[in-house]
Amino acid sequence: MRPSRSASATVHQARDLPLRPLTLALMLAVGPSAWAQTAPPAQDTPPLATRPTPATPSSTPAPRARPDAAPQPRPPADPQKLDRVEIQGTSRDDDQRRASTASKIIIGREEIERYGDSTIGEVLKRLPGVTTGGRPGRGGEVRMRGMGGGYTQILVNGERMPPGFSLDELPPEQIERIEVMRAPTAEFGARAIAGTINVVLREALQRRLNEVRLATTLERDRVTPSLSWTRNDKLDDEGNAYNLTVNAMQHKRLDDINSRSLTRLLDDAGNITRETLLTNSGQSGDERKSLNLTGRLQLKLGGGDTVAIQPFVMVNRGSSTSRFNQVQTPALPADDIDHIRYTDAATDGDSRATMARLNVQWNKRLNETSRLETRVGVGRMTMSSDSHRLETNSGAFYRIQDDDTKSRDTSWSFNSKLTHQMDNDHNLVAGLEGEGTTRNQDRLCAQSYDAAQPARNCAYLADFGDNVTASTRRFAAYAQDEWSVGKQWGFYAGLRWEGIQTESRNNQGPVSNTSHVLTPLLHGVYKLDEKSREQIRASLTRSYRSPNLNDVVGRLSLSNRYPCDDPALPCTTNTIDSPDRMGNPGLKPEMATGVEIGYEKYLSKGGLLSANFFYRRITDLIRSQAVLETVPYAPVQRYVVRPRNIGDATTYGVELEAKFRLDEYLSDALPINLRSNLSLFHSAVDGIPGPHNKLDQQPRYTANLGADYRLRSLPLTLGASLNYTPSNLLQQSAQVLADIDKKRVLDLSAMWTFSPAVALRVSASNLVPLTYGNGTVSTTSDRIVLAENTGRSFTVWQVRLEMKI
Template sequence: MQLHRVSAAAMLVAGGTFCAAAQAQAQTQTRPTPPDATASEPAPKAAKAQAEQLRRVEVSGNASDESIRKASTASKIVITREEIEKFGDSTLGEMIKRLPGVTTGGRPGRGGDIRMRGMGGGYTQILVNGERMPPGFSLDQLPPEQVERIEVLRAPTAEYGTRAVAGTINVVLREALKKRLNEFRAGFATERGQISPGMSWTRNDNFGDGHAYNLTVNAMRGERIDNLINDTLTHTVASDSDSLLISRGRSQDERSSLNLNGRVQLKLNATDSLAIQPFIVSTRSTSSSQLLQTTTPTPDPRPAGFYDAADTQGDNRFTMARLNAQWQSRLSADTRIEARGGLGRARGESHSVRQESLAGTDSRLQDDSTTSRDSNWSALAKLSHNLGGDHALVSGFEAEGTTRHQNRITLVNGKPQTGLDDFGDDLDAASTRIAVYAQDEWNVGKQWDFYAGARWEGITTKSSAASYDAHNKSSVFTPLAHARYKLDERGRDMIRASLTRSYRSPQLQDLIARPTINSQVPHQANTPDRAGNPDLKPELATGFEIGYEHYLTKGGLLSANFFARRITNLMRNVTALETVRWAATQRWVSRPQNIGKASTAGVELEARFRLDEYFENALPINVRSNLSFFTSSVDGIPGPNNHIDGQPKGTANLGADYRLRSLPLTLGASLNWTPSTTTQQTLITESTANRKAVVDAFALWAINMEQSVRVSASNLSALDYFTGSVINTGEQVITSRSGGPSYTQWQVRWEMKI
C-alpha cells in the first residue's frame, strides 16, 4: 500500500510539473514582441546591447550538456567540465552529491561512497571511461581536475552494462584536444587548522598529421583530525540490568597522493584511429588514534581482555597502474568497429598496531599486516551498423578478469591470533566475467525514438586458502527497452520511458569465506566477527521509469522522473550466533545472505533555470534545484522501517551562482539536505543515521582572461553526525551510537590557462 501511495503522489507531482512547464511555455510563446527600437537608437548603444546579450547567453554554459541529454533515448544527465570546476570541490563525491537523487555515505563534507536513489551497497554502477575499476579503488582517489565530464544514466543500457539497479555513474577522464593548452592549479585547503596543499597541471597539444595528446598530473597532501564518540548501552533482560560503555578519543590522518592520466590520440589513416590511455594512482596514508573508555558499572570480575585505553597506529599504501588502448575503424560509410583492451596491476599494503592497556599497564598488543596484489585485464569488441536513415544496430562482446593474492598476518602479543591457524596467511581469489549484448536504436518519424537491447553476462568466482576452496557461478539475462517521444518537433518537451532488467552481483569480498575476528570485549551481537558466503546469488531487479523534460529558452530545464524496482534474491548482512571453527564457544558472526524480495520506488524533480526567465528585470542568476522522494519495503522484515539499506525518504538540493556585471567576480552557494534514516535491517537489527544539511559556497575572481583565484567553503553548516543501531537478541537489547562533529573546510586555489 505504501508503494501505491507513493506512485500516486509521484504522478500528481509529475502532473504538476507538466502543468508548470506548459504554463511557462505558453508564457514564453505569448509574450509580446517588443517594438524594434533599433532605428531610433544610436548605433553604439545598439551594438553595446547586442554584445551584452551575447555575453549573458555565454554565461549559462549549458549548450553541450543539454544537447547530449536531449539526444539520448534513455534518461541521461551529463555534468560538464564547467560544472565540475564550479565549487572547487576536493573530491568527486562532494560534487556528485548535488545531482538529483544522489547521496553520499560518511560525515558531511567528507565525500564517501556514492549512492543513487539512496541505495547503498553496490546498487550504483561506478565506471571510469566505461570500465569498472579494480578492488581497492575509490572515486575519492580521483581528483576532479582529471575529469572531463560525468555521465549519469538512471536506467541500465546494454552497452554500459546492467549491474546498475539504481543507475550508472560513468566518469570520463580528460580528453585530448587538438590545440595547445596548459592549465595550472595550485592552492591549499584548511580544516581545524590543518593545511592541505595541492597542485595540478594539464597539457593539451597536437603533433604530426591529426595527432593529439593530453596529460594531467595531480599531487596533494591532506591532514584531518576527528573527535571520536562511541556509546553502547547493553540491557540484559534476565537480570533487568544495564551496562554503559562510553568511549571518547581522537584520530588524526595524513594522506598524500600522486595521480597521473593521459591520452594519446593517433590518426592512423582516413578511417582508423588509435587512442592510448595510461592511468596511475599512488596514495599513502598514516593514521593514529587514542581512545579512552569507561564501563559503568565496572564488571566484577573483569572478563579476559578487558581494557580501558587503546592506542592505534596505522600505515597504508595503495598503487594502481592501468594501460588502455582503443582502436576505431570505419569499415564503410555505414559500419564501424571498435576494439578496446586494458591491463592493470594494483598493490596495497597496510600495517596497524593496536596497544590496549588497563589502569596504565599494557595488556594486549595486536599487530596486523596485510599485503594484496591484484591483476586485472579487460577486452571489448563492438560493431555498429547503420541500416539507413536513423536506424542502427550495435552488438558487442566483453570480457574481464581479476585475480587477487592476499597475505594477512595477525599477531597477538607476538603470537598468531588464535582460531585463524586453519585458514593460513595466504588467500587467492579470482573473478572472470564474460558478456555479449546487442541493441537496436531507431527513430520513427520526427518524434519517436526507440531502443531495444539484450545482454547476457556470466560470472565465475573462486577463492582458496589453506582450509577451503570455494566456487561461485552465476549468469544473468537482461532485456531492455527505452522509448522517447517529442511533444514538439523542436524537442523542447519530451517523455521518456524504460522497462529494464538489471542485477547486483556479490562483491569478491562477500564471497570469500575467510573470517575477520573482532577482538572487542565483551563479545556481543554489536561487535560480531565477519565472514563471507560462497553460496551468494546475484540480485535481480525488474524496473520501470517514466519521465518528462521541458527545456527552457535560456538553457534551463524542468523535469520529473518516476521509477520503480522489484528486487529478488536481496542480499543483506545478517548477524547470528554460530558454532564456528575459529573458537571453542559460539560467536556472533555477520555474513551476507540472500533474504528474499524487496520493492522500491520514487520520484525525482529537477529545475534548472535563469532567474530572469521568470521575473522581469531580475538578475541573470543561474538556479539549480532538485527534490527526490523515495520509499522501499523488504518482504519478511517487519515495518514500518523495512527499507532498502540506508535509503532516506528523500533528498534535496538548492544552488545558485551569479557573475557580477560590474566586477570580474562570480559568486555561488548550494544547500544539500538528506533527512535522518531508520532502517530495520534484519529481524533483530535496526540502524539509524543523522540528517545531513551541507552548505557550500564559492567566489571566483577573474584576474584576466588567463588567470583566476577561487575561494570556496565546504560544509559551512558543520553539523554533528552520528550513526547507530539497536539490536534485540531476546536476551539482550544493545543500543549503540558512534560519530562526532563535522567541520568546515576552506580552500584557496589559483588557476591559470595559457
C-alpha cells in the same frame, strides 16, 4: 542518547526538518510552470544544438537580407558609448541528455568546477536522487536513489575499477565529464539496479590548454595543499594530439571518537536485571599523500582510423593514528562476558597503494555506415598496510597485536563493439566483453598477552590461513538497436548476457561462485513537439547486482572486544553488537525488474524541468546481517556478520528537477541561474518487520537548492548550494534497528577572474557544520544494546589559483 528513544518518537519529532529550504526546492521544481502563466510567452526555438547564438539581446530577430538587396546604411555609432553584448552559448551537457533515448544526465567541466569541490562525491551529491556516505563535507561512497553500496555501478572510462578503488581518490581536475544513467543499457552493463555513473577522464584536444592550478584546503586547522597541471595540444597538423593531467596532493584529517553503548540484561519475563554503560572517547587522524596521472595519446591513421593510448597511474602513501579510552559503569568482574578486557587502546598504521592501468583503443572505419571499436587493457593494483595496536588496562600491559597485509590485483580487459548505421534510421550495435582480476593476498597477524614474550601468530587464523588467492572472470555479449519512427518517436531495444565466476583458495579449501544473467532492456522517448522542447521517456529493464569479491571470499575478522586468543580467559560467545565478520561463498546475485517514466521540458535559455518516476522489484536481496553461528574457532556459538540472501524487496520513488535563469520568468530579475531538485523514496523488504524495513541506507527524501550569478559590474562569479538528507530509521534485521543522522551541507563559492588566463576561487563546504552520528538498537532474547557513535563535522575552506599559460 539518541538510540534510546522509541522509533515512534523519532518519527514524530521530524528531526529539525528545514521546512523553508525544502519548500523552496519544491516550489522551484514545480513552480515555474505556474509562474509562466504571468510571464511573456516563450517563442518557439529550435533545439539547443542547432540554435544560433544571438549577437545582441534584442528580442526581435533582424530580417535576413536578400543576396540582391542593396546594403542598408547603419545608424551612426556613439563614440562615447559601448554597446552591451550578451553571448548565450548552447548547453552541450543538456544537448546530450536531450538527444539520448535512455535517461541520461551529463555533468561537464563547467559544472564540475562550479563550486571548487575537492572530491567527486561532493560534485555528485547535488544531482537528483544522489546521496553520499560519511560525514558532511567529506564526499564518501556515492549512492543513486539512496540505495546502499553495490546498487550503483561505478565506471571509469566505461570500465569497472579493482576492489579497493574509491572515486574520491580521483581528483576532479582529471575528469572531462560524468555520465549518469538512471536505467541500464546493454553497452554499459546491467549491474546497475540503482543506475550507472561513468567517469570520463580528460580527452585529447577538446581545445588547446596549458593550465596550472594551485590550491590549499583547510579543515580543522589542517592544511591540505594540491597542485594540478593539465596540457592539451597537437603533435602535428594531421590531427594527432595528446592530453596529460598530473595532480599531487597532501591530505590531513582529524576526527573525534565519541561512542556510548548501554546494555540491558533481561530475564525470561523481559524484565531488566542489569544496566551497564560503556563509553569511548579519543581521537583518530590520518595523513595521505597522493600522486595521480592520466593521459591520452590520440593518433590518426589512414582511412579515418584512430588509435588512442590511455595510461592511468595512482600512487598513495598514508599513515593513521587512533587513541581512545573506554570506561565501564559499573565495573564488572573478570569472569563476566561483558567485562572489558582493556581500558586504553592505541593504534598506529601505515598504508601504501599503487595502481597502474594502460588501455589501447582502436577505432576502425569499415565503410560509410559501419565501424569497429576495440579496446584492450591491462592493470595492476598493489596495496599494503601494517598496523600496531597496544591495549592496556589502567596502565598495565594487556595485549599487543601487529597486522601486516599485502595484496596484489592483476587485471585484464577486452571489449569489441561493432556499430552499423542502417538507411531506415536504425543504429545497430553488437559487442563482446571480457575481464579478469586475480588477487593474491598475504597476511601476517601476530599478538602477545605477555610484554616479556615476543608476539606469535594469531591462533584463530589456524583454520583459515593467513594467505588468500582469488580470481574473478566475467564475459558478456550484447546487442542493441536504436531507431527513430518519424520525427517524434525514438526507441531502444537491447539484450545482454553476462556470466561471472569467482574462485578462491585458502586453508579451508577451494571456494567457487558462478552466476549467469540474461537481461532484456527497452527504452523509448516521445517528443511532444518536433523541436524536442518537451518529451516523455519510458523504460522497462532487467538489472542485477552480483556479489563482489570481498562478499564471497572475505577473510575472518574477530571482534576486538571478544577475542579468542587470551590464554587467561576462555573463548566465549560475543554479542550481536560486537560480531565477527566473514565472507559468504554461497551468495546468489540479486535480480531486479525496473520501470522508469519521465517527463522533460527544455527552456529557451538553457533551463530544464523534469520529473522521473522509478520502480524496482528485487529478488534474492543481499544484506549483511549478524547471525549466531557454530564456528570452528570457538567452542561456543558466536555472532558472525556475513552478506546473505534474505528475500525480496520493492522500492519506488520520484525525482523532481528544475534549473533555469530567473529572468526567464521574472522580466526585471537578475540573470541568476537557479538549480533545485527533490527526490522522494520508499522501499519495503519482505520478511523484515516494518515500518522501517527499508533498503539499506535509503532515506525518505533528499533535496538540493543552488544558485550562481556572474556580476555585470565586476569580474566576480558567486555560487551557493544547499544539500539536505533527513535522519532515517532502518530495520536491518528483526533484531537490529539503525538510526542514521541527518546531513545538511551548505556550500558557498566565489571566483574572481583577473583575466582570461588567471582566476582565483575561494570556496567553503559545510559552512554550518553539524554533529553527525549513527546509532543502533540490538535486541535478543536476553539483552537490549543501545549504541551510538557521534562526532563533529567541520567547514572545509579552499583557495585555488587557476592559471592558463
